[in-house]
Amino acid sequence: MTSATDPSTALTPFPDHTQLPESDGTFVKNWQEHPQSILLTDSITPVLKQLHPEGQYCIGQDLGIYWRLTDPPERGAEAPDWFYVGNVPPLLDGQTRRSYVLWQEFIAPLIALEFVSLDGSEERDKTPWKGKFWIYEQVIHPAFYGIYEVKKATVEMYELIGGQYQLLTANERGHYPIKSLGVELGIWHGVYQNAQLPWLRWWDLQGNLLLTGEERAEQESQRAERESERAEQESERAEQERQRADRLTAQLRRRKAACR
Structure with a gap:
């Protein structure tokens, strides 16, 4: 705080924040x-x-x-x-x-x-x-x-x-x-x-x-959604691999049966 003084300033005991007005009564100048x-x-x-x-x-x-x-x-x-x-x-x-x-x-x-x-x-x-x-x-x-x-x-x-x-x-x-x-x-x-x-x-x-809290939440939601989609894709690939393995196993069994 400056040491300069204004001649119009009154020399009175210093009030604190509870004793001073919290508003000058004017409206906010724009909605933004x-x-x-x-x-x-x-x-x-x-x-x-x-x-x-x-x-x-x-x-x-x-x-x-x-x-x-x-x-x-x-x-x-x-x-x-x-x-x-x-x-x-x-x-x-x-x-x-x-x-x-x-x-x-x-x-x-x-x-x-x-x-x-x-x-x-x-x-x-x-x-x-x-x-x-x-x-x-x-x-x-x-x-x-x-x-x-x-x-x-x-x-x-x-x-x-x-x-x-x-x-x-x-x-x-x-x-x-x-x-x-x-x-x-x-x-x-x-x-x-x-x-x-x-x-x-x-x-x-x-x-x-x-980011704002809402943006962080949206980002986390999108991340969780991507993780879910990735897990679903992994599950689908695993199921496709299992089905392919089952088909190969069945083919091998048929070939062995035909050779007997």
Whole structure:
């Protein structure tokens, strides 16, 4: 958390996540935001469970990150459409997180993603103390910041280097590696939740798509079906071999009987 202070910030006792609003009362700007967040979370969960076998991590989906005290409190928060923080407890005092409060936890997200609904100017706004880009870069400090535009089928990725965001160049697969997670982020053209769209998805560093639970189940079902078909074919071949052996045996018996 930055040491910079805003003159308008009130000097009051620091509240925690149970005392701060969990929503600013605005509607989700497009229907795709919710399934897109689920897709990202579902497919990367097995990776995060391997990285954090003790379960010490947090994923936020349109969850507020409080970075300063304001009146009203909601003005002191940014709510990325999706973010991940490692090495923090999933619950606080036995309660589900209502928000992520920087002055309570201090650990910055590794990655924050914004899903563009309008023209993208809000997500690229560098106005001090107000613009999303400025707040992420100068205060919240996620190591990676992504701006995803479904209408353009693009994701613009930045990495925090020397206190400033540097625009990243995609690799040969058109993906952006996040090596500390062992994953890449990019655009996948396909059907998810009955919608054919350019979805934001994860791959491993070898370029293999990370599957959702439903996709993994479907893949396992197809594998089991192939195994069943292969076993059935083996059984049919064995039966054909047995019948052929029986015919050969019968022919030999007839020949022996004819020679007597």
